[in-house]
Amino acid sequence: MADIIMMRTIGTIMLAIITYWMTGLKSDPRSFLIYVLFLLLIGYASVSVALFFSITFQSIIIARIYMFFFYTMSVCFAGLILNTRTILSWLAWLKYLSMSQYALSGLSVNEFRFQTFQLCPTNISAITSAVSFPGFSVTNQSSTTCFLIPGEEILLQNLDYNDATFTDWDVWVNVVALSCITVGMYGLTYIQLVRTKVYT
Incomplete structure:
Protein backbone atom coordinates (compact mmCIF):
# COMPACT_ATOMS: atom_id res chain seq x y z
CA MET A 1 0.00 0.00 0.00
CA PHE A 114 -13.57 18.64 -30.24
CA GLN A 115 -10.34 20.14 -31.59
CA THR A 116 -9.43 21.47 -35.02
CA PHE A 117 -5.82 21.59 -36.12
CA GLN A 118 -4.38 23.94 -38.72
CA LEU A 119 -1.74 22.74 -41.17
CA CYS A 120 0.06 25.28 -43.34
CA PRO A 121 2.46 23.30 -45.56
CA THR A 122 4.91 24.62 -48.09
CA ASN A 123 4.23 21.85 -50.65
CA ILE A 124 0.45 22.15 -51.12
CA SER A 125 0.11 19.74 -54.05
CA ALA A 126 1.49 16.83 -52.02
CA ILE A 127 -0.94 17.51 -49.16
CA THR A 128 -4.07 17.92 -51.31
CA SER A 129 -3.41 14.65 -53.11
CA ALA A 130 -2.70 12.76 -49.87
CA VAL A 131 -5.42 14.19 -47.64
CA SER A 132 -9.10 13.84 -48.41
CA PHE A 133 -11.76 13.17 -45.81
CA PRO A 134 -15.01 14.69 -44.54
CA GLY A 135 -14.46 17.85 -42.54
CA PHE A 136 -11.30 18.70 -44.49
CA SER A 137 -11.35 22.36 -45.45
CA VAL A 138 -8.93 24.87 -46.86
CA THR A 139 -8.42 28.42 -45.64
CA ASN A 140 -6.31 31.06 -47.31
CA GLN A 141 -4.30 33.20 -44.92
CA SER A 142 -1.96 35.79 -46.34
CA SER A 143 -1.25 33.87 -49.55
CA THR A 144 -0.47 30.70 -47.61
CA THR A 145 -2.91 27.86 -48.04
CA CYS A 146 -3.81 26.28 -44.73
CA PHE A 147 -5.84 23.17 -44.02
CA LEU A 148 -8.19 22.68 -41.11
CA ILE A 149 -8.20 19.10 -39.89
CA PRO A 150 -10.71 17.98 -37.24
CA GLY A 151 -9.26 16.00 -34.37
CA GLU A 152 -11.85 13.27 -34.83
CA GLU A 153 -10.41 12.53 -38.27
CA ILE A 154 -6.94 12.15 -36.79
CA LEU A 155 -8.39 9.63 -34.33
CA LEU A 156 -10.09 7.69 -37.13
CA GLN A 157 -6.92 7.48 -39.20
CA ASN A 158 -4.52 6.60 -36.39
CA LEU A 159 -6.55 4.55 -33.92
CA ASP A 160 -8.66 1.49 -34.49
CA TYR A 161 -12.04 3.25 -34.47
CA ASN A 162 -14.76 2.69 -37.07
CA ASP A 163 -17.19 5.46 -36.15
CA ALA A 164 -16.54 9.21 -36.36
CA THR A 165 -18.87 10.04 -33.46
Whole structure:
Protein backbone atom coordinates (compact mmCIF):
# COMPACT_ATOMS: atom_id res chain seq x y z
CA MET A 1 0.00 0.00 0.00
CA ALA A 2 2.89 2.35 0.72
CA ASP A 3 4.20 1.72 -2.79
CA ILE A 4 0.87 2.66 -4.34
CA ILE A 5 0.30 5.82 -2.32
CA MET A 6 3.81 7.21 -2.02
CA MET A 7 5.47 6.19 -5.27
CA ARG A 8 2.65 5.59 -7.73
CA THR A 9 0.16 8.27 -6.70
CA ILE A 10 2.05 11.29 -5.38
CA GLY A 11 4.91 10.99 -7.86
CA THR A 12 2.53 10.48 -10.78
CA ILE A 13 0.43 13.50 -9.87
CA MET A 14 3.54 15.67 -9.63
CA LEU A 15 4.76 14.34 -13.00
CA ALA A 16 1.34 15.03 -14.55
CA ILE A 17 1.25 18.60 -13.27
CA ILE A 18 4.62 19.30 -14.87
CA THR A 19 4.25 17.44 -18.18
CA TYR A 20 0.64 18.30 -19.00
CA TRP A 21 1.09 22.06 -19.08
CA MET A 22 4.64 21.87 -20.46
CA THR A 23 3.52 19.98 -23.58
CA GLY A 24 0.64 22.36 -24.30
CA LEU A 25 -2.25 19.93 -24.15
CA LYS A 26 -5.88 21.07 -23.77
CA SER A 27 -6.13 23.78 -21.18
CA ASP A 28 -9.32 22.75 -19.43
CA PRO A 29 -9.50 21.13 -15.97
CA ARG A 30 -11.58 18.12 -17.08
CA SER A 31 -9.02 17.03 -19.68
CA PHE A 32 -6.22 17.50 -17.16
CA LEU A 33 -7.98 15.32 -14.55
CA ILE A 34 -8.59 12.61 -17.16
CA TYR A 35 -4.89 12.78 -18.05
CA VAL A 36 -3.96 12.32 -14.38
CA LEU A 37 -6.43 9.44 -14.08
CA PHE A 38 -4.91 7.61 -17.04
CA LEU A 39 -1.37 8.10 -15.75
CA LEU A 40 -2.41 6.73 -12.36
CA LEU A 41 -4.22 3.74 -13.87
CA ILE A 42 -1.39 2.76 -16.20
CA GLY A 43 1.02 2.97 -13.26
CA TYR A 44 -1.23 0.84 -11.06
CA ALA A 45 -1.76 -1.70 -13.85
CA SER A 46 1.98 -1.95 -14.50
CA VAL A 47 2.72 -2.52 -10.81
CA SER A 48 -0.01 -5.15 -10.55
CA VAL A 49 1.46 -7.10 -13.47
CA ALA A 50 4.97 -6.86 -12.02
CA LEU A 51 3.75 -8.05 -8.61
CA PHE A 52 1.92 -10.97 -10.17
CA PHE A 53 4.94 -12.20 -12.11
CA SER A 54 7.32 -11.66 -9.20
CA ILE A 55 5.14 -13.70 -6.82
CA THR A 56 4.38 -16.41 -9.40
CA PHE A 57 7.98 -17.37 -10.16
CA GLN A 58 10.57 -18.25 -7.56
CA SER A 59 13.41 -17.00 -9.73
CA ILE A 60 13.54 -13.25 -10.23
CA ILE A 61 15.30 -13.79 -13.56
CA ILE A 62 12.38 -15.82 -14.94
CA ALA A 63 9.91 -13.24 -13.57
CA ARG A 64 11.82 -10.46 -15.33
CA ILE A 65 11.74 -12.36 -18.63
CA TYR A 66 7.96 -12.75 -18.41
CA MET A 67 7.52 -9.10 -17.40
CA PHE A 68 9.71 -8.00 -20.29
CA PHE A 69 7.68 -10.12 -22.70
CA PHE A 70 4.36 -8.81 -21.34
CA TYR A 71 5.37 -5.14 -21.44
CA THR A 72 6.90 -5.50 -24.92
CA MET A 73 3.72 -7.14 -26.18
CA SER A 74 1.70 -4.38 -24.55
CA VAL A 75 3.63 -1.63 -26.32
CA CYS A 76 3.75 -3.45 -29.67
CA PHE A 77 0.02 -4.09 -29.82
CA ALA A 78 -0.92 -0.61 -28.58
CA GLY A 79 -0.40 0.87 -32.02
CA LEU A 80 2.83 2.61 -31.09
CA ILE A 81 5.13 0.25 -32.98
CA LEU A 82 2.78 -1.88 -35.10
CA ASN A 83 -0.22 -0.61 -37.02
CA THR A 84 -3.10 -2.48 -35.34
CA ARG A 85 -5.04 -2.61 -38.61
CA THR A 86 -2.30 -4.57 -40.37
CA ILE A 87 -1.76 -7.20 -37.68
CA LEU A 88 -2.60 -10.74 -38.71
CA SER A 89 -6.17 -11.64 -37.78
CA TRP A 90 -5.14 -14.52 -35.51
CA LEU A 91 -2.92 -12.11 -33.52
CA ALA A 92 -5.33 -9.15 -33.44
CA TRP A 93 -6.92 -10.26 -30.15
CA LEU A 94 -3.66 -9.49 -28.32
CA LYS A 95 -4.43 -5.78 -28.45
CA TYR A 96 -7.16 -6.38 -25.86
CA LEU A 97 -4.48 -7.50 -23.38
CA SER A 98 -2.41 -4.37 -23.99
CA MET A 99 -2.44 -1.86 -21.14
CA SER A 100 -0.69 0.66 -23.35
CA GLN A 101 -3.43 0.42 -25.97
CA TYR A 102 -6.10 1.42 -23.47
CA ALA A 103 -4.01 4.31 -22.17
CA LEU A 104 -3.14 5.53 -25.68
CA SER A 105 -6.75 5.32 -26.88
CA GLY A 106 -8.17 7.08 -23.85
CA LEU A 107 -5.59 9.85 -23.84
CA SER A 108 -5.90 10.35 -27.60
CA VAL A 109 -9.69 10.69 -27.49
CA ASN A 110 -9.34 13.02 -24.51
CA GLU A 111 -6.93 15.26 -26.39
CA PHE A 112 -8.14 15.21 -30.01
CA ARG A 113 -11.92 15.23 -29.60
CA PHE A 114 -13.57 18.64 -30.24
CA GLN A 115 -10.34 20.14 -31.59
CA THR A 116 -9.43 21.47 -35.02
CA PHE A 117 -5.82 21.59 -36.12
CA GLN A 118 -4.38 23.94 -38.72
CA LEU A 119 -1.74 22.74 -41.17
CA CYS A 120 0.06 25.28 -43.34
CA PRO A 121 2.46 23.30 -45.56
CA THR A 122 4.91 24.62 -48.09
CA ASN A 123 4.23 21.85 -50.65
CA ILE A 124 0.45 22.15 -51.12
CA SER A 125 0.11 19.74 -54.05
CA ALA A 126 1.49 16.83 -52.02
CA ILE A 127 -0.94 17.51 -49.16
CA THR A 128 -4.07 17.92 -51.31
CA SER A 129 -3.41 14.65 -53.11
CA ALA A 130 -2.70 12.76 -49.87
CA VAL A 131 -5.42 14.19 -47.64
CA SER A 132 -9.10 13.84 -48.41
CA PHE A 133 -11.76 13.17 -45.81
CA PRO A 134 -15.01 14.69 -44.54
CA GLY A 135 -14.46 17.85 -42.54
CA PHE A 136 -11.30 18.70 -44.49
CA SER A 137 -11.35 22.36 -45.45
CA VAL A 138 -8.93 24.87 -46.86
CA THR A 139 -8.42 28.42 -45.64
CA ASN A 140 -6.31 31.06 -47.31
CA GLN A 141 -4.30 33.20 -44.92
CA SER A 142 -1.96 35.79 -46.34
CA SER A 143 -1.25 33.87 -49.55
CA THR A 144 -0.47 30.70 -47.61
CA THR A 145 -2.91 27.86 -48.04
CA CYS A 146 -3.81 26.28 -44.73
CA PHE A 147 -5.84 23.17 -44.02
CA LEU A 148 -8.19 22.68 -41.11
CA ILE A 149 -8.20 19.10 -39.89
CA PRO A 150 -10.71 17.98 -37.24
CA GLY A 151 -9.26 16.00 -34.37
CA GLU A 152 -11.85 13.27 -34.83
CA GLU A 153 -10.41 12.53 -38.27
CA ILE A 154 -6.94 12.15 -36.79
CA LEU A 155 -8.39 9.63 -34.33
CA LEU A 156 -10.09 7.69 -37.13
CA GLN A 157 -6.92 7.48 -39.20
CA ASN A 158 -4.52 6.60 -36.39
CA LEU A 159 -6.55 4.55 -33.92
CA ASP A 160 -8.66 1.49 -34.49
CA TYR A 161 -12.04 3.25 -34.47
CA ASN A 162 -14.76 2.69 -37.07
CA ASP A 163 -17.19 5.46 -36.15
CA ALA A 164 -16.54 9.21 -36.36
CA THR A 165 -18.87 10.04 -33.46
CA PHE A 166 -16.77 10.06 -30.31
CA THR A 167 -18.56 10.17 -26.97
CA ASP A 168 -17.47 10.24 -23.35
CA TRP A 169 -17.81 6.46 -23.30
CA ASP A 170 -14.83 6.21 -25.69
CA VAL A 171 -12.72 7.65 -22.87
CA TRP A 172 -14.35 5.78 -20.00
CA VAL A 173 -14.29 2.34 -21.65
CA ASN A 174 -10.49 2.59 -21.48
CA VAL A 175 -10.67 3.61 -17.81
CA VAL A 176 -12.85 0.57 -17.11
CA ALA A 177 -10.47 -1.72 -19.01
CA LEU A 178 -7.38 -0.47 -17.16
CA SER A 179 -9.23 -0.75 -13.84
CA CYS A 180 -10.25 -4.33 -14.64
CA ILE A 181 -6.66 -5.24 -15.55
CA THR A 182 -5.42 -3.69 -12.29
CA VAL A 183 -8.01 -5.34 -10.05
CA GLY A 184 -7.70 -8.65 -11.88
CA MET A 185 -3.92 -8.78 -11.57
CA TYR A 186 -4.04 -7.75 -7.89
CA GLY A 187 -6.61 -10.51 -7.36
CA LEU A 188 -4.39 -13.08 -9.07
CA THR A 189 -1.44 -11.82 -7.02
CA TYR A 190 -3.43 -12.34 -3.81
CA ILE A 191 -4.35 -15.87 -4.87
CA GLN A 192 -0.70 -16.61 -5.60
CA LEU A 193 0.30 -15.22 -2.19
CA VAL A 194 -2.25 -17.45 -0.45
CA ARG A 195 -0.97 -20.49 -2.36
CA THR A 196 2.70 -19.72 -1.59
CA LYS A 197 4.19 -21.98 1.06
CA VAL A 198 6.01 -20.09 3.77
CA TYR A 199 8.90 -21.84 5.43
CA THR A 200 9.68 -20.66 8.94
